[in-house]
Amino acid sequence: MLKHRGIVIHDTDCGEYWAGRLEKSGIDTLGVHPAGGIDAHLTLAACADFVKTEDFLSFRDRLNRAGIRVEFEMHALSWLLPRDLFSKHPEWFRAAENGERTPRFNCCASNPEALEYLRERTALLASLFPSDTRRYHFWIDDVAEAKCHCPACESLTASDQALILTNAMAEGVRRTDPEGKTAYLAYCETLNVPKSIKPHPAVFLEFAPIARSFTRSLFDPADEKNAAQVNNLPGLLAFFGSRDAKVLDYWVDNSLFSGWKLPPKKFELNAGVCRADVLGYAERGFESVTSFGCFLGENYRELWGDAPVEGYFRILSEA
Ligand SMILES: [Zn+2]
Incomplete structure (x- = not known):
């Protein structure tokens, strides 16, 4: 049984249109996501300004009144x-x-x-993006693999290094929010289980199988791409524990299906795959399931009409 059901949309989509759709969705968590890529530090800075505006604050209030908590992923x-x-x-x-x-x-x-500079800056970042869920998703850079090869780091895997940075961020978050928890993003090279570093007690697993295929369930062993994404999943769950474990999948991520380039392509949910995946995640002990839902806002509606996301919301409510 899932505890939390969500969707993650771009900060630039936060407004009346999505608020209206989310109020009726049955989900309980909205993730707000400044776009990634090599300019992620710039979209993050713009988002930090935006979340202070009256427009965003009234959007957030409206969701909170509908029982939806707001958190940030970046x-x-x-x-x-x-x-x-x-x-x-x-x-x-x-x-x-x-x-x-x-x-x-x-x-x-x-x-x-x-690492100390990282802790201090993370404390500041957590104060700029207060989280209703007390969960903070401050990820390392958006690149498949970029680890340090200095003599002190050389023997550490990409996952070990990511976990050292995540642990430092978790300590930084706690300087601002004493109950705050911090995500370790398992994605690309960091899907491997860390070898020589242990997680800070406030770190939880966030699993994001970005290189998956969508024609078959993630847990269908006949799909080689998907098998490679879930290969280490039992190990990751054993290592981080399933408490607070969260899935960040891509079933309704029309930015991915559009190659991260506007204009948005026409979108259709593969409901059978999504349902099988959500059940598979719940069976494995994940507490929260969410998906990117980018490129499905007003610019989508102008081209294609309302994006068909109700099927996704229904699948989550049934799980
Ligand atoms: Zn180094």
């Missing part, structure tokens, strides 16, 4: 550790495979000063 590392610090503190940043430090993506996971 790639944050390049905002947390601004790249212009590179000239002053190159050792805070990542060593590429050739050993040279680079400001491109993430940071060194072994530099104590970088």
Whole structure:
């Protein structure tokens, strides 16, 4: 039995139109997501301004009155550790495979000063994005794999390094919200179970099988792509525990189906796959299930009419 059911939409879609659709949806959680990619630190900064506006606050109030809690999900590392610090503190940043430090993506996971800076900035970020669920989803950069190859980091896997950074963020979140919990994003290279680092007690698993296929259930072993995504799932659940474990899937992510490029393509939900997946997740002990639901707002309606998301809401309510 799922505890929480949600959808994640772009901050730029937060307004009257989605509020009206969500009020009738039966879901209890809305994730607000500034777009990812290499400019994620810029969309994050714009979103931090937007969430202070009257427009957003009244949107949030309206959802809260309908029993929907608002939280935020974002790639944050390049905002947390601004790249212009590179000239002053190159050792805070990542060593590429050739050993040279680079400001491109993430940071060194072994530099104590970088980690302390990360904690302080995360405390600030948590105050900019107060979460109704007390869950914070501040992810490392939006890149398949960018780990540090300095001598101190070299023996750590991408997942170990991601967990070190996530643990530091969890400590930072707790400086602002003493009950706050922080997501470890298992996605691309970090789908592997960490080997030599243990999670902070306030860290929970967020599983996002971005490279999956949608023609068959994620748990259909005949689908090679899906099998590769769920290969390590039992290990991840054993490692992080199923308490607070959350799925972030893509069944209604029309930004993915549109190649992350506007205009949005016409969207249709594969309800059979979605239903089988949601049941599979619930059976494995996940407490929360959500999906990106981007590119389905007003710009979708102008081209194609109201996006068919009711089927998704129904499947979640039945689970
Ligand atoms: Zn390093």
